Amino acid sequence: MSATTSPAGTAPAHPTRPHPIIRCDRLSKSYGTVRVMENLSLDIAPGEFISLLGPSGSGKTTLLMMIAGFEEPTEGAIWLDGRRIDAVAPFRRNMGMVFQNYALFPHMTVAQNIGFPLKMRGTPRREIAGRVARALEMIELGALADRYPPQLSGGQQQRVALARALVFEPRVVLMDEPLGALDKRLREQMQLDIRDLHRRLGLTVIFVTHDQSEALTMSDRIAVFNKGRIEQIGTPDDIYDRPRTRFVAEFIGETNLLTGRISGGQLRLPDETRLALADGNGAGEGDEVVVSVRPERMRVIAPGTMPEPGANRLEGALRDVVYLGDHLRLQIDAAGQALVVKQPRAGLAPQPGARVALTFDAADTRVITS
Amino acid sequence: MLRLWKLAFGLLAVLFLLVPMFAILPLAFNDSSILTYPMTGVSMRWFSELVEENIWRRAILNSLIIGLSTAVFASVLGTLAALGLRGSTGRLARFGNLIFLMPMVAPIVVLGVGMQLMFTRLGLNNTYLGVIIAHTVISVPFVVISVSAALAGIDPALERASANLGASPRATFVHVTLPLARPGILAGAIFALATSLDEVVLTLFLGGAGQRTLAREMFAQLRENLTPVIAAVSFVFIVGTVCLGAVNVFLRNSRRFRAEGPAE
Ligand SMILES: Nc1ncnc2c1ncn2[C@@H]1O[C@H](COP(=O)(O)OP(=O)(O)OP(=O)(O)O)[C@@H](O)[C@H]1O
Numbered sequence A: 001m002s003a004t005t006s007p008a009g010t011a012p013a014h015p016t017r018p019h020p021i022i023r024c025d026r027l028s029k030s031y032g033t034v035r036v037m038e039n040l041s042l043d044i045a046p047g048e049f050i051s052l053l054g055p056s057g058s059g060k061t062t063l064l065m066m067i068a069g070f071e072e073p074t075e076g077a078i079w080l081d082g083r084r085i086d087a088v089a090p091f092r093r094n095m096g097m098v099f100q101n102y103a104l105f106p107h108m109t110v111a112q113n114i115g116f117p118l119k120m121r122g123t124p125r126r127e128i129a130g131r132v133a134r135a136l137e138m139i140e141l142g143a144l145a146d147r148y149p150p151q152l153s154g155g156q157q158q159r160v161a162l163a164r165a166l167v168f169e170p171r172v173v174l175m176d177e178p179l180g181a182l183d184k185r186l187r188e189q190m191q192l193d194i195r196d197l198h199r200r201l202g203l204t205v206i207f208v209t210h211d212q213s214e215a216l217t218m219s220d221r222i223a224v225f226n227k228g229r230i231e232q233i234g235t236p237d238d239i240y241d242r243p244r245t246r247f248v249a250e251f252i253g254e255t256n257l258l259t260g261r262i263s264g265g266q267l268r269l270p271d272e273t274r275l276a277l278a279d280g281n282g283a284g285e286g287d288e289v290v291v292s293v294r295p296e297r298m299r300v301i302a303p304g305t306m307p308e309p310g311a312n313r314l315e316g317a318l319r320d321v322v323y324l325g326d327h328l329r330l331q332i333d334a335a336g337q338a339l340v341v342k343q344p345r346a347g348l349a350p351q352p353g354a355r356v357a358l359t360f361d362a363a364d365t366r367v368i369t370s
Numbered sequence B: 001m002l003r004l005w006k007l008a009f010g011l012l013a014v015l016f017l018l019v020p021m022f023a024i025l026p027l028a029f030n031d032s033s034i035l036t037y038p039m040t041g042v043s044m045r046w047f048s049e050l051v052e053e054n055i056w057r058r059a060i061l062n063s064l065i066i067g068l069s070t071a072v073f074a075s076v077l078g079t080l081a082a083l084g085l086r087g088s089t090g091r092l093a094r095f096g097n098l099i100f101l102m103p104m105v106a107p108i109v110v111l112g113v114g115m116q117l118m119f120t121r122l123g124l125n126n127t128y129l130g131v132i133i134a135h136t137v138i139s140v141p142f143v144v145i146s147v148s149a150a151l152a153g154i155d156p157a158l159e160r161a162s163a164n165l166g167a168s169p170r171a172t173f174v175h176v177t178l179p180l181a182r183p184g185i186l187a188g189a190i191f192a193l194a195t196s197l198d199e200v201v202l203t204l205f206l207g208g209a210g211q212r213t214l215a216r217e218m219f220a221q222l223r224e225n226l227t228p229v230i231a232a233v234s235f236v237f238i239v240g241t242v243c244l245g246a247v248n249v250f251l252r253n254s255r256r257f258r259a260e261g262p263a264e
């Protein structure tokens, strides 16, 4: 052990994770007597793409506004690159931001909008022209440089807002539901474009959305918000496959929740059916728990057939079948619960009302204790 | 049938509003030297008298000096007031708002008497400055209303975006707030100019012979000799007012592209 390598007064960097570029330390926010954020801590690594995902009113915008400097935390501290910034004015924070409705200046042309942050930084005019031209090329809107924002389509405005937030090469970019106003196809295209820019420019992106599929496709990590707290934070895999709470399991994707008691390491349903579990996730004998199984992890089999060894089996009645192009969505009443199964269209088309059996592996169960 | 009635009634209402204003206009081109119908022939002599005779020339000049100064003072003060009132809520702000709008509803005669008493002590009676101040007082409410409306229409996200992009509060004001409020300020200035141009009562109280404006001169001449020059003045007034109105409408319709700053 040697203390000589670490200069006095500098906290040693964490051995595995890089120094966070943004650190939110026990943030709370109240409006009058209403508490909208409670003791929220969040570290964001440089170059990370992190999504803030949660229902309306859960505090996503509030957190973003605090990081950008437009709202002051009631308690707690925010650090940017090791420097405390709570008291720093927004215009000195040097973070790019894409607003929900783009907030393009209606009285400036596209080129003037994109050049604005450079002009505010005293960049020479010739250099502004060059960098604006390059930014316009990046968003493929060079031909529209002299238009005014109201003359652009939603997608074009969105790209201008993106270029304006990136042109001054901020290290951190904040985006508040930037794709909310776009139709589905454009949205998916922009998701790829933003992802691509993030990788190419090595940006740190904090991306607010309430669309879970958007968060799953784009993010390195997702922070699931609920009522002003982070309910769970982790990689998309983590969040999707290992939800820690019932709220997360239900909010991210679709899921089946089976309620029962732990008995001999298995789940005992109210009708005495026993199901094998991957693991108890800390739940003890006799505890009442909820078990989540994703619809695509369940398969419908003919009523007589036995499942593969080790797999769980439930019998029930088919309520409804919905054809969704490449796959089927089946609603089944089994063991006193309404379950959903998603599976490919291969094989027989079962008829509503028929008796069916469904099966799933113990490995695909997830015990939720809270 | 009902439609027809509605149309007829609407037409009548319009006539009722406009006929008095336009009734005098043809007389401006009458060649008779008494201000009355029927017309006897067409001539432009009253217009030439308007621009050639000294008292009228003087009056036009006075109207322009006082009107334009009023427009400038009122729009600066009114804009500052609107900026100050902006975003502040609560009782004090509402009270402030009321104070600024007061001159609009206060009886002009009372205002005139009060100002005369005060201006005499200040030595402002019978001066341009006195008349300009008086006109500014009654014009400011129009500017406050019009600029407040323009400011209320600015999306707060724009000013946040500006700050986020590195603009100091001052730069945000210069580059974002002011350009977006400009149509409102211009409209207010036009209202102020129009208010000053046809103001008579305060000018009567506070202005001397040297500050006779066009409206004031018209008033005086009406009592002394009913010269048809008055019809010519009316013509000029109405054409001028219509032009100002047109400018205002034009500004409002093209606010998006009008409001731009100098191209960079
Ligand atoms: N200025 C304010 N005054 C009072 N309450 C506020 C204010 N701003 C936000 N709130 C409250 O704070 C909570 C969090 O709001 P926030 O805007 O952060 O939600 P959000 O997660 O961004 O929701 P959405 O998905 O609808 O944008 C809400 O309950 C909201 O009503």
Ligand SMILES: [Mg+2]
Residues within 6 Å of the ligand: A060, A061, A062
């Ligand atoms: Mg929000």
